[in-house]
Each structure stands twice: as C-alpha cells, then as structure tokens.
Amino acid sequence: xxxxxxxxxxxxxxxxxxxxxxxxxxxxxxxxxxxxxxxxxxxxxxxxxxxxxxxxxxxxxxxxxxxxxxxxxxxxxxxxxxxxxxxxxxxxxxxxxxxxxxxxxxxxxxxxxxxxxxxxxxxxxxxxxxxxxxxxxxxxxxxxxxxxxxxxxxxxxxxxxxxxxxxxxxxxxxxxxxxxxxxxxxxxxxxxxxxxxxxxxxxxx
Amino acid sequence: xxxxxxxxxxxxxxxxxxxxxxxxxxxxxxxxxxxxxxxxxxxxxxxxxxxxxxxxxxxxxxxxxxxxxxxxxxxxxxxxxxxxxxxxxxxxxxxxxxxxxxxxxxxxxxxxxxxxxxxxxxxxxxxxxxxxxxxxxxxxxxxxxxxxxxxxxxxxxxxxxxxxxxxxxxxxxxxxxxxxxxxxxxxxxxxxxxxxxxxxxxxxx
DNA sequence: ACCTGAACACCGTTCAAGT
DNA sequence: ACCTGAACACCGTTCAAGT
Numbered sequence: 001x002x003x004x005x006x007x008x009x010x011x012x013x014x015x016x017x018x019x020x021x022x023x024x025x026x027x028x029x030x031x032x033x034x035x036x037x038x039x040x041x042x043x044x045x046x047x048x049x050x051x052x053x054x055x056x057x058x059x060x061x062x063x064x065x066x067x068x069x070x071x072x073x074x075x076x077x078x079x080x081x082x083x084x085x086x087x088x089x090x091x092x093x094x095x096x097x098x099x100x101x102x103x104x105x106x107x108x109x110x111x112x113x114x115x116x117x118x119x120x121x122x123x124x125x126x127x128x129x130x131x132x133x134x135x136x137x138x139x140x141x142x143x144x145x146x147x148x149x150x151x152x153x154x155x156x157x158x159x160x161x162x163x164x165x166x167x168x169x170x171x172x173x174x175x176x177x178x179x180x181x182x183x184x185x186x187x188x189x190x191x192x193x194x195x196x197x198x199x200x201x202x203x204x205x
Numbered sequence: 206x207x208x209x210x211x212x213x214x215x216x217x218x219x220x221x222x223x224x225x226x227x228x229x230x231x232x233x234x235x236x237x238x239x240x241x242x243x244x245x246x247x248x249x250x251x252x253x254x255x256x257x258x259x260x261x262x263x264x265x266x267x268x269x270x271x272x273x274x275x276x277x278x279x280x281x282x283x284x285x286x287x288x289x290x291x292x293x294x295x296x297x298x299x300x301x302x303x304x305x306x307x308x309x310x311x312x313x314x315x316x317x318x319x320x321x322x323x324x325x326x327x328x329x330x331x332x333x334x335x336x337x338x339x340x341x342x343x344x345x346x347x348x349x350x351x352x353x354x355x356x357x358x359x360x361x362x363x364x365x366x367x368x369x370x371x372x373x374x375x376x377x378x379x380x381x382x383x384x385x386x387x388x389x390x391x392x393x394x395x396x397x398x399x400x401x402x403x404x405x406x407x408x409x410x
Numbered sequence: 411a412c413c414t415g416a417a418c419a420c421c422g423t424t425c426a427a428g429t
Numbered sequence: 430a431c432c433t434g435a436a437c438a439c440c441g442t443t444c445a446a447g448t
Contacts, residue, residue, distance in 0.1 A: 052432070
C-alpha cells in the first residue's frame with residue numbers, strides 16, 4: 001500500500017476521456033445543457049482542467065462532432081451511392097441528441113471534416129458530373145441533410161418542452177398526407193435532389 | 206412646464222420599439238452579442254422591462270425573424286416562380302447579420318411562419334406537382350436556402366474573427382473553379398433542386 | 411399599463427499556484 | 430504534464446415594488 005492509501009492514484013484524463021464525458025452530458029441534457037461545468041462534473045474535475053485539454057468549448061465540440069460522423073458506414077462501403085451516403089449521414093446525426101446542430105456549427109466554423117462529403121463527391125463524379133458540378137452537388141446534399149435533420153431534432157426538443165404548438169410545422173401538409181413520417185419526407189426530398197443531379201449529368205454530357 | 210420638468214415625459218416603449226432595438230443590437234454585435242441586457246441598454250431601460258413586452262428571449266427573436274422575412278418581394282410578385290422565390294428569401298437572410306441563424310431557430314421552434322414557403326408550394330403546384338409532393342419540394346428548398354446561407358454567414362463571422370483557417374471550406378473546389386462566388390454556388394445548387402422538382406412533375410403526370 | 415431594483419442560478423475563460 | 434481554487438465579466442429569468 002503506497003502513500004496515497006488504497007484508492008486509485010489520482011487518475012489523469014486524456015483528450016478522448018473528455019470527449020466521452022461531453023458525449024454523455026449531451027445525451028442526458030441536450031446541447032442547451034452541455035456546459036463546461038457539467039462536463040467537468042462528469043469527470044470529477046475542476047472546469048479549468050478542461051482548458052488544458054482543449055483551448056475552448058468550440059474545439060471540444062468539434063472533437064465531439066468528429067466522433068459522431070466518424071466512419072459512417074455506407075453499409076456496402078464500396079460503390080459510392082448518393083442516396084445511401086446521404087441517408088447514412090442522416091442516421092449518424094439522428095443517433096445523437098442534437099447531433100445535427102452540433103455538427104452544423106463545427107462544420108460552419110471550418111473545424112470539422114465531413115467524410116461523407118468526399119463520398120458524395122465521388123458518387124456524383126461516378127454519375128457523370130464535372131468536378132465543379134460534383135462539388136456543388138455534394139454541398140447541396142450536405143445542406144439538405146443537415147438542415148432537414150436539424151429542424152427535425154429541434155422539433156423533438158420543442159415537443160418535449162411543449163414550447164411550440166406542434167401544429168406549427170414546417171410542413172402542415174400532414175393534412176394532405178397524414179401517413180407520411182419524417183423518414184418518408186426526408187427520402188422524398190432527397191429523391192428530388194438526386195433526380196436533379198442525375199439530369200445535370202445528362203445535360204453536361 | 207409640468208412637474209416632470211421640460212424633459213420628455215418618460216417615453217413608454219411598444220413591442221415594435223423593442224424589436225427595433227434588438228435589430229440594431231444584432232446589426233452591431235451579431236447573434237453572439239445579442240443579449241437581453243444589451244437590448245435593454247439600447248432602449249435605456251432595465252432588462253426586466255423587456256419581459257413585460259415578451260415572455261422570453263426566443264419570443265423576441267421570433268418577432269425579429271418575422272420582421273426579417275416579412276414581405277419578401279418576389280419582384281414580379283404575381284407568377285409564382287421557384288427560383289425567384291428561393292433567391293428572394295436568400296437575399297432577405299443575407300440582408301441581416303446572422304439572418305439565417307436567427308430565422309432557422311425561430312422556424313425550428315415553430316415560432317415563425319415563413320411567407321416564402323407558401324409561395325414555393327404554389328409555384329410547385331403550378332409546375333404540376335401533387336399536393337404532397339409540392340409540400341416536400343417547398344421544404345427541401347427552404348432547408349437548402351437556410352442551410353446554405355447559414356453556412357455562408359457563419360463563415361463570414363469566422364473570417365472576421367480569424368478563428369477558422371479559411372481553407373477548411375465546405376467546398377474546397379475553389380481549386381477546380383476558382384472563379385465561382387457564393388452567389389454562383391448557391392444558384393448552381395438551386396438549379397439542381399429545381400431541375401429535380403421539374404422532373405418530378407413530369408414523372409407524376 | 412409599464413417599469414425599477416435587486417436577486418437567483420447560472421455561463422465561458424483566465425491564471426497563479428500546486429504536485 | 431495535469432490539475433486546483435478563485436476570480437472576472439458576463440448570461441436569462443423572476444419578482445416584489447413603484448408610478
């Protein structure tokens with residue numbers, strides 16, 4: 001038994017540990033409750049300790065974002081497919097509370113590389129687009145996926161809080177087609193864009 | 206001269222006055238600097254006074270959002286056009302600092318009615334889509350416009366701060382087509398979606 | 411009807427100092 | 430190398446009380 005008694009010898013935390021803690025705080029409290037103090041509490045550490053591992057909160061959030069979108073398996077993983085890649089990205093975002101918002105801010109600040117984007121570019125090139133058109137197509141899809149999912153996840157939150165009246169939806173067309181789920185709506189919008197990309201390939205030939 | 210001396214007799218503020226103040230604070234400080242205290246200072250009032258006019262900050266932000274997107278003139282205003290309406294919405298958002306982010310949050314919380322959405326639905330119907338498809342098309346366009354503009358405006362902010370290295374762009378294709386401006390990229394992505402909508406009209410016939 | 415003054419329970423970030 | 434303790438300059442929101 002050494003001088004520090006039988007207890008653990010003061011465990012040092014690594015960068016991944018901090019990201020782990022942040023992710024579990026996010027899961028429990030959402031992005032509104034994701035404060036540096038709560039992350040520090042989760043690690044049994046003072047807030048200031050976090051600033052040894054990360055220069056600021058945004059950098060920590062970027063690391064969280066990177067973990068969320070890391071290795072989005074296309075399932076098939078080989079042949080690049082626009083629809084499959086976009087859907088896989090959406091599933092990744094949906095898998096984490098407020099995932100779209102977290103990723104959106106890191107992305108906009110240029111702190112995150114989105115692996116899915118390159119796969120979308122490849123898929124667009126394979127479909128026959130020019131280099132420039134393929135980049136535009138990839139960005140359009142990324143904006144759509146993040147925008148749609150962001151909106152969907154914020155509405156989930158609003159529904160829990162009961163803040164917004166649920167009828168004020170972006171698409172009050174629930175009346176016209178009351179059977180449509182968010183998944184169906186997402187797929188329908190995605191099909192629209194993919195179809196546009198396909199005709200751009202034909203046109204640019 | 207009455208009891209309160211020659212000065213103004215303690216000016217009462219109206220709801221629109223509060224929105225005015227919020228918009229000028231937003232213009233000067235951006236969304237990160239848009240605090241209830243700064244808005245109160247702008248009005249020469251205590252913070253707590255704001256809560257007589259609005260129940261909370263989000264409600265005030267929703268009023269600001271509504272003002273931003275009110276009466277987006279399509280220019281022609283009569284024949285509903287997908288491209289013109291989407292472009293007019295983008296111009297509205299760009300006209301206000303952090304406009305896309307402010308509108309995005311109000312929209313997601315169900316606190317804002319976007320007049321442009323109905324015009325997009327009308328345009329899609331005129332193009333020959335079914336009711337349900339027209340709603341999906343409108344939402345897809347709204348997500349694209351807000352997502353693209355949000356990203357663009359956050360990058361403006363990052364550029365001023367110097368926080369993000371400017372090379373980490375969503376579209377590093379600046380290499381492939383170095384002449385393309387955000388406006389060109391926006392128009393190109395928009396054309397992709399509109400083309401997809403057009404073919405949906407043909408397919409659904 | 412509209413506003414003040416003061417408080418409550420939080421924030422992100424910095425920094426000297428410890429081990 | 431990694432963390433503590435304490436502070437700084439903020440937040441949104443509430444509420445009794447004034448006029």
